[in-house]
Amino acid sequence: MLTVFITYHYFLGLRTLTVIQDAVEMAEKNTGTAIDMMSIDYNDKAVLDYIGTGKTDGVFQLESAGMKSFMKELSPHNLEDIIAGIALYRPGPMDFIPKYIEGKNHYERVTYRCPQLEPILKATHGCIVYQEQVMQIVRDLAGYSLGRSDLVRRAMSKKKGDVMARERKNFVEGNPEEHIAGCIANGIDRETAEAIFDDMTDFAKYAFNKSHAAAYAVVSYQTAYLKYYYPVEFMAALMTSVMDHPAKVAAYIYECKQMGISVLPPDVNEGEGHFSVSGRNIRYGMNAIKGIGKPVTDTIAQTRRENGPFTSFQDFVERMVNAGVNKRALENMIKAGALDTLWPNRRQMVISHEQLADQAQAEKKKSFSGQISLFDIANEEEKAVFQAKMPDVEDFDRQSRLEFEKEVLGVYISGHPLDEYRDILSRKTSAKTSDFLWDEELQGTTVADDSKQVIGGMITGLQVKITRQEKRMAFLTLEDMFGTVEVIVFPRQYEKYRDLLQEDEKLLIQGKVQVDEEKGGKLILENVRSLTRTSKELWLQFRNFEDYRKQQEQIHQILLSHEGASPVKIYLSETRQMKTLPLKYNVTADEALLDRLQTVMGENNIRVTEKCLTDFAGGRLMRSIT
Numbered sequence: 001m002l003t004v005f006i007t008y009h010y011f012l013g014l015r016t017l018t019v020i021q022d023a024v025e026m027a028e029k030n031t032g033t034a035i036d037m038m039s040i041d042y043n044d045k046a047v048l049d050y051i052g053t054g055k056t057d058g059v060f061q062l063e064s065a066g067m068k069s070f071m072k073e074l075s076p077h078n079l080e081d082i083i084a085g086i087a088l089y090r091p092g093p094m095d096f097i098p099k100y101i102e103g104k105n106h107y108e109r110v111t112y113r114c115p116q117l118e119p120i121l122k123a124t125h126g127c128i129v130y131q132e133q134v135m136q137i138v139r140d141l142a143g144y145s146l147g148r149s150d151l152v153r154r155a156m157s158k159k160k161g162d163v164m165a166r167e168r169k170n171f172v173e174g175n176p177e178e179h180i181a182g183c184i185a186n187g188i189d190r191e192t193a194e195a196i197f198d199d200m201t202d203f204a205k206y207a208f209n210k211s212h213a214a215a216y217a218v219v220s221y222q223t224a225y226l227k228y229y230y231p232v233e234f235m236a237a238l239m240t241s242v243m244d245h246p247a248k249v250a251a252y253i254y255e256c257k258q259m260g261i262s263v264l265p266p267d268v269n270e271g272e273g274h275f276s277v278s279g280r281n282i283r284y285g286m287n288a289i290k291g292i293g294k295p296v297t298d299t300i301a302q303t304r305r306e307n308g309p310f311t312s313f314q315d316f317v318e319r320m321v322n323a324g325v326n327k328r329a330l331e332n333m334i335k336a337g338a339l340d341t342l343w344p345n346r347r348q349m350v351i352s353h354e355q356l357a358d359q360a361q362a363e364k365k366k367s368f369s370g371q372i373s374l375f376d377i378a379n380e381e382e383k384a385v386f387q388a389k390m391p392d393v394e395d396f397d398r399q400s401r402l403e404f405e406k407e408v409l410g411v412y413i414s415g416h417p418l419d420e421y422r423d424i425l426s427r428k429t430s431a432k433t434s435d436f437l438w439d440e441e442l443q444g445t446t447v448a449d450d451s452k453q454v455i456g457g458m459i460t461g462l463q464v465k466i467t468r469q470e471k472r473m474a475f476l477t478l479e480d481m482f483g484t485v486e487v488i489v490f491p492r493q494y495e496k497y498r499d500l501l502q503e504d505e506k507l508l509i510q511g512k513v514q515v516d517e518e519k520g521g522k523l524i525l526e527n528v529r530s531l532t533r534t535s536k537e538l539w540l541q542f543r544n545f546e547d548y549r550k551q552q553e554q555i556h557q558i559l560l561s562h563e564g565a566s567p568v569k570i571y572l573s574e575t576r577q578m579k580t581l582p583l584k585y586n587v588t589a590d591e592a593l594l595d596r597l598q599t600v601m602g603e604n605n606i607r608v609t610e611k612c613l614t615d616f617a618g619g620r621l622m623r624s625i626t
Contacts, residue, residue, distance in 0.1 A: 015241050016060045022237035027230040042079045050228045057255040058238045060220045065446045087129050087213040096127045114188050116141050128203045130210035142171045143181030236275040236282045243288050246410030247483030251434045254481050265337030265413045269309045273297035289336045290408045291329045299323050313343040317356040322364045327357050335404035348390040421531050425456040434482035436521035449515040458506045489525045497528045506531040536566040536589045541605040544574045558596050564588030
């Protein structure tokens with residue numbers, strides 16, 4: 001049966017099967033031991049427990065946030081649990097998940113609508129999970145033939161109302177002309193039979209057949225097995241499979257860091273076109289460098305094998321410029337860090353690479369024309385004198401190196417501009433940019449449409465548009481460690497926060513998700529906080545609530561005429577109570593506003609303070625005013 005499942009999936013041509021094959025080949029090369037994925041233990045407790053931790057990024061069918069959470073709850077004990085989990089985690093059957101987990105954990109609580117259901121549903125803890133179970137129920141309880149039971153399954157899945165109404169009658173009462181006995185004839189009362197038919201109808205709308213779910217589960221288990229026992233090889237193969245999708249590569253680089261695996265820059269002396277294993281770390285694939293195709297990386301690898309490793313930056317240029325590596329490709333390789341082991345200063349290489357390339361090409365032309373050059377007659381010591389000298393300049397700063405890596409690789413390798421904010425981003429955000437990507441397997445995004453989310457990152461793109469009402473709105477590109485997402489800023493929010501909405505600003509953004517089918521999600525901005533700036537807060541002091549009520553209307557009118565981003569706090573000195581006014585009263589805390597307020601309240605009752613802009617809810621320093 002297992003072979004049938006696997007063969008079935010090989011015909012589907014899934015990307016994941018290539019990942020498995022590549023990971024196995026790398027693991028066999030590194031360990032010297034043959035690995036037969038057909039013969040692995042499919043009930044390995046260590047692998048099943050690993051799946052139950054929810055650390056399933058990269059594991060086929062199990063890497064969405066919802067599925068991770070489900071696997072933690074399910075805590076699979078065998079392959080059958082994973083098969084059931086994959087079948088259940090879909091619209092419709094998903095409603096049965098709590099019942100399935102309850103039955104799995106407390107089998108003594110499982111009940112059946114009639115005794116005839118127990119042998120059919122016992123393996124799935126009293127739940128209908130597979131289409132095959134629907135077919136078996138109508139056969140065993142109502143006497144359907146095998147062929148007729150499949151017609152019922154199809155009618156249910158395609159929601160054919162007229163056929164369903166007819167089959168309901170046949171299922172409950174029978175149909176002698178079509179040789180269907182019916183449930184009543186088999187000792188099942190009408191009410192129970194009707195309830196069972198309703199259960200089947202609700203389930204069958206979106207149900208998997210078991211053979212399909214089992215095939216998926218086998219591939220899921222195989223990827224989990226490789227990730228657990230051969231993590232470096234598996235992650236290298238996984239990243240190779242998504243090399244053309246920088247956002248996914250970035251997400252898996254982050255996962256590697258969580259696993260204690262470093263992702264090293266590409267390297268002309270060690271790397272390959274694909275992601276490869278370097279000790280217990282992963283070497284970035286050279287094919288991912290912008291402007292570097294497979295023919296170039298194949299030539300580099302072949303030259304290295306036939307003539308030995310490259311000994312210096314100049315040696316690489318002289319050997320490779322005449323073998324198809326042009327100046328643009330050479331510059332991109334420098335920016336990606338692929339030549340760092342030959343020369344440590346990337347700025348010096350960027351400045352000198354064109355001159356060295358021209359020199360190498362000129363020497364090549366001389367050799368073709370039969371001219372004798374100095375290098376043909378000089379000894380090694382004399383040649384060293386004429387080696388190119390690098391310009392006397394300092395290397396690029398860290399930020400520039402990161403920007404160049406992003407430019408030519410689509411991701412950051414040696415670090416990330418948000419590294420120092422990792423902790424606060426993990427604590428303050430509810431979603432990652434990768435959660436907004438459309439997932440073909442899930443047919444949706446990880447974040448739900450219309451849900452409220454907080455994301456964090458830096459603005460890498462900003463477009464300001466003028467609306468028909470001649471007001472300004474903006475479209476932002478927000479980038480975090482996992483990719484980018486579009487953020488839409490309507491005029492009211494843009495006017496309130498435009499001082500913060502600048503390129504390279506590092507922000508937390510709160511808003512509502514908008515999902516476009518098959519395109520992914522966007523965020524409609526509602527609120528913004530800075531990760532780097534401090535924010536002004538305007539504090540207005542009153543002796544008690546009565547004093548505040550007397551001046552409330554006048555104060556509010558003044559605040560509304562000075563709209564801005566700074567929140568306003570009301571403080572009652574007698575009772576030490578405080579209140580943050582609603583967002584519509586946020587102000588620009590400048591001298592003009594302060595002068596107006598002082599004439600009404602007096603100078604001693606007004607204070608402007610500064611705080612770090614990371615919290616959306618105001619601090620609870622004192623009891624709130626109710």
